[in-house]
Amino acid sequence: METVFSAVGLESAMKQIADEIDAEFDLLLSIPDDPRARLYQAMRHAAIGGGKRLRPLLLIATAKLFHVDRDIALRAGAAVEALHVYSLIHDDLPCMDDDAMRRGKPTVHKAFDEATAVLAGDSLHALAFEILADTKTHGDPFVRSELIACLAMASGSDGMAGGQMMDLEAEKMTFDLPTVTRLQALKTGALISASVEMGAILGRIPPDSRAPLRGYARDIGLAFQIADDIMDVEGDEQLAGKALNKDARAGKATFLSLMGLERAREQAAMLVEQAIGYLSAYGKEADLLRALARYVLERDR
Amino acid sequence: METVFSAVGLESAMKQIADEIDAEFDLLLSIPDDPRARLYQAMRHAAIGGGKRLRPLLLIATAKLFHVDRDIALRAGAAVEALHVYSLIHDDLPCMDDDAMRRGKPTVHKAFDEATAVLAGDSLHALAFEILADTKTHGDPFVRSELIACLAMASGSDGMAGGQMMDLEAEKMTFDLPTVTRLQALKTGALISASVEMGAILGRIPPDSRAPLRGYARDIGLAFQIADDIMDVEGDEQLAGKALNKDARAGKATFLSLMGLERAREQAAMLVEQAIGYLSAYGKEADLLRALARYVLERDR
Numbered sequence: 098m099e100t101v102f103s104a105v106g107l108e109s110a111m112k113q114i115a116d117e118i119d120a121e122f123d124l125l126l127s128i129p130d131d132p133r134a135r136l137y138q139a140m141r142h143a144a145i146g147g148g149k150r151l152r153p154l155l156l157i158a159t160a161k162l163f164h165v166d167r168d169i170a171l172r173a174g175a176a177v178e179a180l181h182v183y184s185l186i187h188d189d190l191p192c193m194d195d196d197a198m199r200r201g202k203p204t205v206h207k208a209f210d211e212a213t214a215v216l217a218g219d220s221l222h223a224l225a226f227e228i229l230a231d232t233k234t235h236g237d238p239f240v241r242s243e244l245i246a247c248l249a250m251a252s253g254s255d256g257m258a259g260g261q262m263m264d265l266e267a268e269k270m271t272f273d274l275p276t277v278t279r280l281q282a283l284k285t286g287a288l289i290s291a292s293v294e295m296g297a298i299l300g301r302i303p304p305d306s307r308a309p310l311r312g313y314a315r316d317i318g319l320a321f322q323i324a325d326d327i328m329d330v331e332g333d334e335q336l337a338g339k340a341l342n343k344d345a346r347a348g349k350a351t352f353l354s355l356m357g358l359e360r361a362r363e364q365a366a367m368l369v370e371q372a373i374g375y376l377s378a379y380g381k382e383a384d385l386l387r388a389l390a391r392y393v394l395e396r397d398r
Numbered sequence: 399m400e401t402v403f404s405a406v407g408l409e410s411a412m413k414q415i416a417d418e419i420d421a422e423f424d425l426l427l428s429i430p431d432d433p434r435a436r437l438y439q440a441m442r443h444a445a446i447g448g449g450k451r452l453r454p455l456l457l458i459a460t461a462k463l464f465h466v467d468r469d470i471a472l473r474a475g476a477a478v479e480a481l482h483v484y485s486l487i488h489d490d491l492p493c494m495d496d497d498a499m500r501r502g503k504p505t506v507h508k509a510f511d512e513a514t515a516v517l518a519g520d521s522l523h524a525l526a527f528e529i530l531a532d533t534k535t536h537g538d539p540f541v542r543s544e545l546i547a548c549l550a551m552a553s554g555s556d557g558m559a560g561g562q563m564m565d566l567e568a569e570k571m572t573f574d575l576p577t578v579t580r581l582q583a584l585k586t587g588a589l590i591s592a593s594v595e596m597g598a599i600l601g602r603i604p605p606d607s608r609a610p611l612r613g614y615a616r617d618i619g620l621a622f623q624i625a626d627d628i629m630d631v632e633g634d635e636q637l638a639g640k641a642l643n644k645d646a647r648a649g650k651a652t653f654l655s656l657m658g659l660e661r662a663r664e665q666a667a668m669l670v671e672q673a674i675g676y677l678s679a680y681g682k683e684a685d686l687l688r689a690l691a692r693y694v695l696e697r698d699r
Contacts, residue, residue: 131564131577131580132563132564132567132568132571132573132577132581133555133560133563133564135563135567136555136559136560136563137555140555187516187517187520190513190516192511192512192513192516193513193516210493211493212491212493212494212566213563213566215488215491215493215494215516216488216559216562216563216566218520219488219519219520219523219553219554219559220554220555220559220560222520222523222524222554223523223550223551223553223554223555223557223559224550224554224555226527226546226549226550227547227550227551227554229546230543230544230546230547230550231547237539238538238539238540238542238543238544239539241539241543241546242531242539242542242543242546243531243539245527245530245531245542245543245546246528246531246532248527249524249525249527249528249531250524250528252520252524253520253521253523253524253525253528254434254437254438254441254521254524254525256524258437258517258520258521258524259434259437259521261517262433262434262436262437262514262517263432263433263434265513265514265517266433266436267433270433272433276432276433279432280433
């Protein structure tokens with residue numbers, strides 16, 4: 098895979114975005130000299146120095162198709178990542194997935210405590226919308242409002258939180274393939290789709306011209322989750338930086354349990370090719386999005 | 399107090415807003431026929447049928463000064479209330495204040511479970527911004543964006559969540575009066591101030607003309623918290639619909655412990671008069687805001 102990555106500079110693009118997002122959060126989360134310091138320390142622990150920053154990179158790579166200023170896309174990317182990090186903190190809580198490690202570090206409730214973890218998640222959730230509503234992110238209030246509508250929808254009960262609820266219910270009920278697909282479309286797909294959509298919003302692409310980008314995002318989101326299920330069974334906990342194989346132990350239906358390893362692999366590969374097919378109208382400038390689609394299958398290996 | 403209330407129809411205004419907010423949430427939270435049903439049931443449990451709806455009423459009463467359409471103000475009010483309800487759900491969690499009763503009903507983690515409570519709070523948090531970013535709330539994207547900037551700031555680490563963090567730290571440190579004032583200005587004051595500010599935003603009042611309204615909101619927010627501290631010691635748990643006297647038991651500094659009962663009462667009364675003084679430029683149409691200021695001292699008695 099090295100050649101594919103380096104051909105479009107995916108590795109350097111990932112390194113660059115990681116540094117830039119860290120720098121954004123470092124500025125946004127400077128620690129106040131008052132009793133809120135612990136909250137900011139917890140937010141920094143979760144938000145800075147870790148993660149592949151896939152969602153901001155998708156946003157920026159999409160925005161780049163439409164020649165959006167990188168600084169603008171980067172702030173919107175920080176908002177998406179703040180929302181993603183909030184969801185990780187809450188998902189890791191003892192009452193949810195009860196995880197001790199995340200991104201190779203102790204989870205927030207382990208490094209701090211549960212109450213601080215709840216508040217750090219809540220604060221990053223609010224921060225995402227604070228960034229997007231700020232005139233520094235975009236001068237046009239219509240664009241700001243569209244970005245927020247898109248991200249709020251992806252975050253709540255019709256998006257990520259709804260998917261997480263389905264995931265909790267999966268321990269009690271046996272889901273079929275369409276229901277698992279719907280669960281994952283909400284739980285991880287919604288925010289991946291929002292990342293691409295927000296790039297299109299910054300590019301002022303009208304909704305009825307976004308169909309190919311939406312198709313791309315939907316397919317890589319699904320491929321991402323199938324790959325995640327495969328990694329969950331076959332992966333290395335050290336490399337992944339978190340506990341694996343938890344779904345099978347909890348008796349949850351997954352793509353893997355419903356399709357089997359071979360069909361899951363084929364399905365994920367097919368989805369990635371289909372996603373890349375959606376980009377046919379775009380030229381060389383979409384190479385980063387193409388490389389990201391392929392990366393979805395190869396990450397953490 | 400009956401005469402003051404009925405003179406401006408506060409009681410009927412409170413009854414009306416309670417019905418209207420319930421109706422808004424009933425529409426916004428219709429239960430889907432899929433495994434997310436439990437999440438929506440939990441959101442409805444917390445959001446519908448209870449609470450004094452003080453924040454939406456403040457927003458609507460302020461917006462009314464500037465002849466804002468009631469339906470518009472009501473949707474913005476539902477957003478503020480969604481944010482308030484989310485904060486109550488998370489504050490009640492076992493890792494936070496560990497409360498079993500709220501608004502006379504079992505708290506969400508008691509009626510459902512902790513994971514569902516975390517997600518119901520998160521979903522109401524997102525819903526607040528979803529409502530405000532919706533073109534149905536306001537046709538002008540500048541107004542939508544301003545409303546969101548205001549509410550996001552009031553919600554996060556520079557507002558409510560920051561105040562809640564200070565409140566947790568108050569169990570470990572001994573706070574002086576300025577620090578307790580700052581804590582309460584963030585924990586409850588920020589959202590009360592945002593409610594009034596959002597009414598002014600809907601009324602298209604420019605920021606540099608909002609000083610009297612901001613003074614009013616700051617003073618009633620502080621009076622509200624002092625009254626809360628007094629009620630916490632002197633109140634009736636049955637009437638309040640929640641456990642009382644928890645701060646003293648946790649050894650936290652409060653307005654009451656720092657000022658004593660008599661001075662606290664005087665201070666709260668003085669703040670209410672000062673708040674009403676800020677409204678002198680407004681005529682009879684500000685009577686509801688005046689009555690609300692007085693009500694802050696008298697609620698739940």
